[in-house]
Every structure is written in structure tokens, then in C-alpha cells.
Amino acid sequence: MPRGEPGVEALGAFRRRRLCGSGPAGAVPAVGVALALLLASATGWSRVKLGDHTPTQVLAGHIAGCLTFAAALLLP
Structure with a gap:
């Protein structure tokens, strides 16, 4: 569907509500991001602690x- 049709606008609004909840459009709740x-980070630390990965590998995966x-x- 071309942009501007009702179906596309409704889908965009649905995605914004799903990502943002009741917050402003385009914003991701800070609590979700922090969690x-x-x-x-906890998973990465455990992988290093168990000896399965090096800190560099964990950092690269975190960035990716x-x-x-x-x-x-x-x-x-």
C-alpha cells in the first residue's frame, strides 16, 4: 500500500502503541531500555565468568x- 492510505497509518499507530505503551510516539520507555x-550485561558477565567467551567477544556481541x-x- 502506498504511504498515506488508512491501512498504513493504522499499522504505524499500532506499532507506536506497541513499542511505546502510553508514552509519546517514538519514545521507548527508559525502564525497558535500562532493564x-x-x-x-549480566548475561555477558556470566559468559566471561564461565570461561565461554572473552571480554572482547562479549563487548562485540553487546555492541552488535x-x-x-x-x-x-x-x-x-
Whole structure:
């Protein structure tokens, strides 16, 4: 569907509500982001502590995950 048709606008509004809840359009709740970073960091630390990965590998994976998440937010 070309941009501007009702179906496309409704889908965009649905995605914004799903990502943002009741917050302003385009904003991701800070608590969700903080929780995601905390869990990812804890998982990375455990992988290093168990000896499965090096700190460099964990940091590279963390950066790749953050970039992927940021790119996903930019999708229409």
C-alpha cells in the first residue's frame, strides 16, 4: 500500500502503541531500555565468568545487539 492510505497509518499507530505503551510516539520507555541493558550485561558477565567467551567477544556481541535494536526502531 502506498504511504498515506488508512491501512498504513493504522499499522504505524499500532506499532507506536506497541513499542511505546502510553508514552509519546517514538519514545521507548527508559525502564525497558535500562532493564534490557542490565540483563544483557549480566548475561555477558556470566559468559566471561564461565570461561565461554572473552571480554572482547562479549563487548562485540553487546555492541552488535545494541546496533540491531536501534536499527529495528528505525523501521517503519
